Structures are given as structure tokens and as C-alpha cells.
Amino acid sequence: MPGLAVAAGAAAFAWLVHLGVPALPLLTIAVAAGIVTGQVPGLRPALDGPLRPGLAFSARTLLRAGIVLLGLKLSLSDIVGLGWVTIASTVAVVVLTFVGTLGLGRALRLPGHEPLLIASGFAICGASAIGAMAATVRARDEEQARPVALVTLCGTLAIAVLPALWHPLGLTAVQFGHWVGAGVHDVGQVVATAQIAGQAALAVAVVVKLTRVLMLAPMVAITAGVVRRRQTDAAGPRPAIVPLFIVGFLVAVLVRTFVPVPEAVLEAADLVQTTLLAMALFALGSSIRVAALLHTGWRALVTGLASWALVAVLAYGAVLLG
Template identity: 75%
Template sequence: MPGLLVAASAALIAWLAHLALPAVPMLTAAVALGIVVGQIPALRPALAGSLAPGLRIAARRLLRLGIVLLGLKLSLVDIAALGWVSIATTIGVVVLTFVGTIGLGRAFGLPGHQPLLIASGFSICGASAIGAMGAAVRARDEEQAVPVALVTLCGTLAIAVLPALWRPLGLSSTGFGHWVGAGVHDVGQVVATAQIAGTTALAVAVVVKLTRVLMLAPMVAITAAVERRKPTDAAGPHPAIVPLFVAGFLAAVLLNTLVPLPEWLLTGADQLQTVLLTMALFALGASIRLGELASTGWRALVVGLTSWVLVAALAYGAVLLG
């Protein structure tokens, strides 16, 4: 309970920060707060002691529940309305960024599952994808913390950088929305970036972004299938090809597509999903130790920034093709 209460308190603080600065998404504020807390020496004994069990539950179980509820944001009807060209180019951006980032991470010698997790976050849907992929391959919380910090950093930079490039690149408001949806990582960051160009851009950006979110299930399933081919080690038995929370995510997508759910239910689920993910990302942020990353963290930073440029460039090309 102590760790969960701290995570819930952090979610409240992140919400207040979002109210004060609407351009800063709650999830971004939560990660930043967690990183700050994790650097305070006086708090580290508590983080590693009495708070650790609750923070571990927040970083794992609450994150998975949040991903399941994320499925209620998606409707296959809305995605189909984009047209096959937009859908195909969006899928292409996801796959090319995913493969390219993994290759880049391995070339820079990033340890463990970091290349896979960074690729998942930058190509699919930010910290949610990192948590989903981390759960599928049984990555340690420490392995997930750095990719979460990177995707939060770059997504925050996108909120400032992409609007500045909107006019110089000659994009219409609709084209800008498509570019943001295909090139920015987290859903909250997409909303914060696209709303600058108006409601039409925001609507397009959200639908394109949710098309990328839908790629979470097949990408996790394929990765889990690849993991099953590796020898079993001390981490335990092979992961399921489709983890239970991913099956729940798909069930939520189908439910929202096939059943006319009341608005109050969707609104409540959206708010609960935001709270769960905010608590989870605070817990992941609190596990980051910047001092320990100083010697090797530059490699992950280079991979993250390069992946960000890659996804933005591919997304811009997708807009031109569309």
C-alpha cells in the first residue's frame, strides 16, 4: 500500500501540473516527477524498501490494466475511414521505424532488451508500448526505465518542434494532423501537439495515432513468438504468444467497435486508464538513476534521438504519399 499511495499521490500532482500547464501531458509530467524523486538520495532507501512492492505493482500490473483500457479508445470503423493508403503508410512507418531502431540499438551496443523497448516506444505508442513489450519479454523495470525516459523526452520536444515546422514544410492543417499522428509517440503528446492546428488536425491526428496503437497487439505477439524460440533461462518459462493483457486490449477494441457503449462508460474508462498509466510511469521514472547512466546513457540517447528523427521523416513522407 505505501508504494501505491505514493504513486497515486504522484498522479494527482501530475494532474495538477497538467491543469497549470495544459501543453504538458499528465504522463509526461508523471515520468518527469518520478525521475526527480529517484535522484533524491534521502528517498532512495524508501524507494528500494517499503515503497518498492507497491511501485513494482504500479509499474507492472497497473500498466497492463491501463493498456487493456486503452483499447476502448479505438474503433475499427474510424480507422477504416482513413482509407487504405493512409492505413498502409501508417503501418509502414511503424514497421520501418521498429526494425531500423532495433538495428541502430544493436549497432550501438545497447544492453539487454533496450533496443527492442526503444523501438517499441518510438514506433508504436510511447511508454504504453514499452510497458507492453517489456511485459511480453519479461524485461526488468530498469531496462524499461531508460526507454520510457527517452520517449518522454523526445515526445516533449515534439510538442515544440513540430508546430514550428508546420508552415515551413507547407502542410495543410489536415496534413499536419496526419504528420503528428504518425510521428509523435504518446497519445497525450499527439493531442498537445495537434490541437495547435485546430479541431480538424486534432481529429485526424488522433485517428492516425490510434491506428499505430492498434499495431501494438501484432507487434507484441510476433515478438513473443520470437522469444519462445529462444532457450528457456532463469527468467522462467517462455512467454505466451499473446499475453493476457494484449488479448484484453484486442477484446476492448472489438467491444468498442461492435457495441454502442454509453459515453459515460467511455469517459470513465478513459479517465481510469490515464490514472493507471500515470501511476505506472511515475514508478518507472523513479527507478531511473541518472548518475549510473552518465557513462553509458549517451548511446541510448543517440539511438532515441535518431529514432525520433527517423519516425518524423517517414511520417512526413507518408503524408506526402497520402
């Protein structure tokens, strides 16, 4: 309970900051608050002691619940409305970024599951995808620290960098929205970046981004299948082919698509989903130790920056094709 209470308080703090500065995405604030908290020497005994059970529950169980509710943002009819060229190019961006980042991370000899987690975060949907993939492969909390920090850093930088490139690249407002949706990691960061170009750009950006979010299910399922084949009985229980929370995510997508859900219910679900993810991302951020990252994480930094550049270039190519 103490850890859950701290995570809930951090989520409330992130809400207040976001209300005061709407340009800052709420979930980015939550991660940043966690990272800052984790660097305070006087707080570390509490974070690693009495608060740890609640924070671990937030980082795992609440994250999965938030991902399930994230499915209620997705309507298949909205995605179909993008057209097959945009859908195909968006899927290609996700797959190519994932494969390219995974290969680079392994070439640079990043430890454990870090290459997979960085690839998931940059290719699909930021820290939420990292948490989903980490749950599937049973990655340790320490293995999530660098990927979460990197995807938060690059997604935050995108809020300033991409608008500066909008006019030099000769993009229309709608094309800019498409580029942002295909190339920025977290949904909140997409909204913060695309809204600069107006409502039309924002609408396209969100639908394209949610198309990438939908790729979370098959990417996690494929990864679980690969891990399942590689593991032996001696290595412990094999992961489910499709994790239960991913099944819940897909059910939520189908409900949003085929069931006339009242707007009030969708708004309430969005509030709960955002709160759960804010608590989870604060908990993940609190496990990050920046000093250790600066000392040992240069290869992860190179991988993250290269992946950020790769997804931006591929997304720009998808815009030109569309």
C-alpha cells in the same frame, strides 16, 4: 500499500498540473515527476525499500490494466475511415521505425532488451509500448529506464519542435495533424502538439495515432513468438504467444467497435485508464537514475535521437503519399 499510495498521489499531482497547464500532457508530467523523485538522494532508501513493492506493482500490473482500457479509445470504423493509403503508410512507418531502431540499437551494442524497448517506444506508442513489450520479454526494471526516459524526452521536445516546422514544410492543418499522429509517441503528446493547428488537425492526429496503437497487439505477439522459439526449457517458462493483457486490449477494441457503449462509461473508463497509466509511469520514472544514464547512456541517447528523426521523416513521407 505505501508504494501504491505514493503512485496515486503522484497521479493526482499530475492531474493538477495538467489542469493548470493543459499544454503539458498528463502522462508526461507523471513520468517527469517520477524521474525527479528518483534523483533525490534522501528519497532513494524509501524508493528502494518500503515503497518498492507498491511501485513495482504499479509499473507492471497497473500498466497492463491501463493498456487493456486503452483499447476502448479505438474504434475500427474510425481507422477504416482513414482510407487504405493512410492505413498502409501508417503501418509502414511503425514497421520501418521499429526495424531501423532495433538494428541501430544492436549495432551500437546496447545491453539486454534495450534495443527492443527503445524500438517499441518510438515506433508504437511511447512508454505504454515499452511497458507492454517489457512484460512480454520479462525485461528487468533497469532495462526500461533508459527507453522510458528517452521516449519521454523526445516526445516532449516534439511538442515544441514539430509546430515550428509546420509552415516551413508547407503542410496544411490536416496534413500537420497526420504528421503529428504518425510521428509523435504518446497519445497525450499527440494531442498537445496537434491541437495548435485546430480541431480538424487534432481529429486526424488522434485517429492516425490510435492506428499506431493498434499495432501494439501484433508487434507484441510477433515478439513473444520469436522469444518463445529462442528460449529453451532451461531458461524458464516461455512467454505466452499472445499475452493475456494484449488479448484484453483487443477485446476492448472489439467492444468499442461493435457494442454501443454509453458515453458515460467511456468517460469513466478513460479516467481510470489515465489514472492507472499515470501511476505506472510515475513508478517507472522513479527507477531512473539520471547520473547513471549520463555516465553510460550515450549510445542509447544516439539511438533514441536517431529513431526520433527516422519516425519524423517517415511520417512526413506518409503525409505526402496521403
